[in-house]
Amino acid sequence: MRLYDLYNSKAHSIIPTLERIQSAVKYLGLKPSYSSFQVGGTNGKGSTCAFLNSILLSHGYKVGWFISPHLIDETERWRINSEPISEQDLGIFIKELKPIFERFELTYFEACTLIALSYFEEKKVDFAIFEVGMGGRWDATRVCSPVACAITNIQRDHIKWLGEKSSQRALEKLGIYIQGRPLVLGSMRFPLYPLALEVCNQSDLIVGGLDFFAQGKIDGSKTLLESFEFDSFKLKNVRLGLWGEWQIENCAVSIALASSILKLSEKEVSKALETTRWEGRMELIREKPAIFLDGAHNPDAIFSLCKALKTHFPNITPVFSSLKDKEWKNSLKAVSLFFKELYITQINHHRALNLEELKLACDELGIFCHCLESPSEILNLDKDIVVFGSLYLVGEVRSIIKSFGGHK
Helix, strand or coil, X not given: CCCHHHHCCCCXXXXXXXXXXXXXXXXXXXXXXXXXXXXXXXXXXHHHHHHHHHHHHHCCCCEEEECCCCCCCHHHHEEECCEECCHHHXXXXXHHHHHHHHHCCCCHHHHHHHHHHHHHHHCCCCXXXXXXXXXXXXXHHHHHCCCEEEECCCCCCCHHHHCCXXXXXXXXXXXXXXXXXXXXXXXXXXXXXXXXXXXXXXXXXXXXXXCEEEEEEEECCEEEEEEEEECCEEEEXXXXXXXXXXXXXXXXHHHHHHHCCCCCCHHHHHHHHHHCCCCCCCEEEECCCCEEECCCCCHHHHHHHHHHHHHHCCCCEEEECCECCCCHHHHHHHHHCCCCEEEEEXXXXXXXXXXXXXXXXXXXXXXXXXXXXXXXXXXXXXXXEEEECCHHHHHHHHHHHHHCCCCC
């Protein structure tokens, strides 16, 4: 049984409130025996959680991890020690909790969160990692009552719900803060840090560039963390398991977040960072010709990705598509600054952007685009490519590759 099957015929509406999920948790008497970390921000949440998951595992803890969205299979959303929930266990939880979903009229994401809380408690994890779905203040994951939180950055995404102004989005994301508990910020950038000083106790803040420091670089296909320092904890010359200059900040946030609660081993953290893997994040899924998959799906993330690709993989060609309710025109403009040729394709999703509309926008921006009738045609391209623009597109391509026998 899939949870989505209960929701796919229902109207998709978002009414910002914590009342539904809080009432459901109270009704069930859920009081987790484990400690939780909560990670919010616009970009880098998933990668930061992946690094944190590896760090906790390397220190011998049993770790639950709740993510969204999934790429291929719904079971990916709930993981223990990196392994997705079994179909059998998921079916049991859905059957047991279905009356609660209906009684309190939970949304799909709220139901996912309730399953995570119950699953992690039943399996007696030591720590659980909760990735914020959207914003923070009204996000269902707040019911995890975290011992420490992190916010990676504030950029443009979900502006319909979080606000046009960056200060509005920052305040929404700062809603995960709990007085007296550590809050890690990725940097001192405006507006997140100045607003955090207004709404948080300064003694609770742990800020990149102020309290912890990280430096690194990209060397071809390698991403190197050259140095990291937070109080007495130091690292030098660690190759990260995830590619991209932005991963230096993401891994730094994860170390600072874990360090705010635990005493860490430099040896174990180094090993954890090197072995971190995260599906769909500059993931090399075929070598010759190369197919990279990346989850960049908003203008800021796509700009950073394209800039890095043009520098380190100058001969690579993008494959792009998007959902129609995203800021896809601004994302396409970011692509056009670095690439004048790309492939476009249609995503198999009810919110998918129409291919003709996407082609017209490419023409207006002076991008020569090749139209692929379906993502499966990507396998026939005789050149190195990178697929991005939508996690749904990444998931489709990953699923297609998997059906042909897996990676590489």
